Amino acid sequence: MTRLLSAVVSVVVVVATLLVTPASSSSAAPASGRVRGEILQAGPGPAPKVKVLWFASDWTYLGARRATGGYSLTLPAGRYYLQFVDQKPNYDVTKNRPTTVSVTVRAGSTTVKTIRMRRGAAIGGTVRAGGKPGGGARIVAANTDQQSFEVIADKQGSYALGGLPPGNYSVFTYDRRERFVGRSTYLRGVRGSAFTKVDIALKRRxxxxxxxxxxxxxxxxxxxxxxxxxxxxxxxxxxxxxxxxxxxxxxxxxxxxxxxxxxxxxxxxxxxxxxxxxxxxxxxxxxxxTKRGASVTGRVVDANRPGNPLAGASVRLLNASGAELARTTSTTSGGFVLTGQLLTQSGVSVVVGPGPYSSYLGAGVSYCKYTSRRISGVGLTTGRATAVGTLGLPHLPDSEQDGEQCHTPAPAPVLARAGR
Structure with missing residues (x-):
């Protein structure tokens, strides 16, 4: 379910206390392990065909694949949720309910987890809309765990919906012609593999x-x-x-x-x-x-010549885990604004550097090769702008430059001598 916030916009510029460190060019790939096991049918019957979905510990979706009889996943070390979904059609009253397990993957190790799929509960009946068979009506069963299951009624308005986990359900029905409606039906204590008859009448315009x-x-x-x-x-x-x-x-x-x-x-x-x-x-x-996300403003200049702005610099905003939140490039004045649907958070970093295809930036005597710079410890506040100030971008070593004008420190300008 989408979780959304609503409030009044407030725009205040905050100058953050910054910790400047060189940007890391690369990071080691996390160590991986395996999780595998059998997929069994509880009770008689062949091994079911399922879809295996895996999620991070915060329920961020990571991937999916089909499996029959067993599964095997190679994942970075950490904690995950695995969900196994029977691939029988929703109208099959023998369909298994989804099975969800928590697993911990350890580096260089195999975790074994056997999965037993169990038949779910089912509902079924007929739909009438305006006193006539509600052919093509959509029936949705939503439980209090924020799971929903749906099926389409046939031409005669008959329907069946299987694979329901235990719980309390509200059954909503949608007229295909969008002419009639009715109140939802509440089902308390759906359990096991029982079938519950639910006839639906949509009577109101x-x-x-x-x-x-x-x-x-x-x-x-x-x-x-x-x-x-x-x-x-x-x-x-x-x-x-x-x-x-x-x-x-x-x-x-x-x-x-x-x-x-x-x-x-x-x-x-x-x-x-x-x-x-x-x-x-x-x-x-x-x-x-009415409410804006947080934003970050600043200006990129040549660290050797702070009066010279650097246009076209890559500017990225990373959260505490290193995931990218926003990116932009600096303007002709060196200025930049990182914005988006950014929420209040701490431990954010701004990484500034040349583009991905060339280390050159600048114009005139500042047309040189540059390296990246990271500004750590930036805090974001929803509805406010955080100013990181003027950021001097360091040059690559002198040995990699094309001329003395790009050496660090910058050479002193040569003054013309007046003639006699």
Missing amino acids: AGSLLVDLYAGDQRYPGTAYVTAVSRTTGQFWTAKSTKGTVTFAGLHPGRYSLQVPGTGAWLGATVRPSAKVRSGRTAFGSARL
Whole structure:
């Protein structure tokens, strides 16, 4: 589920206390280990065909592959979550529920973890929309662990949905023609491999909602997928915005919260339009992103001649783990602004240097070969700009330069002698 923040923009320039260290040109690859094991079917039956997905310890998605009967992964040392998903179609009531395990991979070692897939619970029944078979209706079962499972009803409105893990579920139904709606069905204590019959009747006329989107005082740019969540039922609809406008059809009457993704330097937010959806009618509203991310400003100059700016320098912003947050190049004045949907954090670094294809920067006597420089210990604050000041970029050693004008320290200028 997208987690979004909403607040008022505040722009304050902060000059950070900086620790300057040379940028590391390379880092050793982390040591790796293996995790492997069997994939078994609990109870009778052949080994299931599954998709194996692996995630970092913070649930960042890392990769996926298919497997039958067993699996083997080579990963950097660390802690991971592995998820095994049965590849039977969702309408198969014998489908296994997903299995998730936590594993620790140790460098130069093999971790063995056997996986047993177990049949999930299932629901099924018929959908009627406006008193007629709801062919093509979409049925979504969402549990309190923020997992959702869905299936499409056949032409007669019949459906089945298998592979459900234990838990409490809300069942939402969407009319293919977007004409009728109904309240969600709540299922408490879904357990084991039991089948629960759930017949669904969509009796109420649906409404629609048209929302104009803004980022600050400008129209929301480009396209984005926006989600509308009913404040009454919790049911959600997702639609694509274009040219700053998004339209939701087939809505349950009532008021909605919109989850609007961030764009540019504007942070995403959950916004509550004042419009109220009514049966058979279109409601109109607006939603605005109001909070900017953090930013970093500075200027790149020749360390030997601080009065000479360096245009075209590569400037990157890295978090405490070394992941890139933003990048830009310096302007003709040497200035730069690193911006984006940056949240408050500490231990950030600014790395400045020549581009990836040439070590040359500058003009005139400053047209020389340069090395990189890292500024560590930078702190970011959402909605504020952090100024790192003027950054002198050091030259490569004299032996790698093309002329004495690029030597360090810079040679003293030769003064012309007046004639007699």
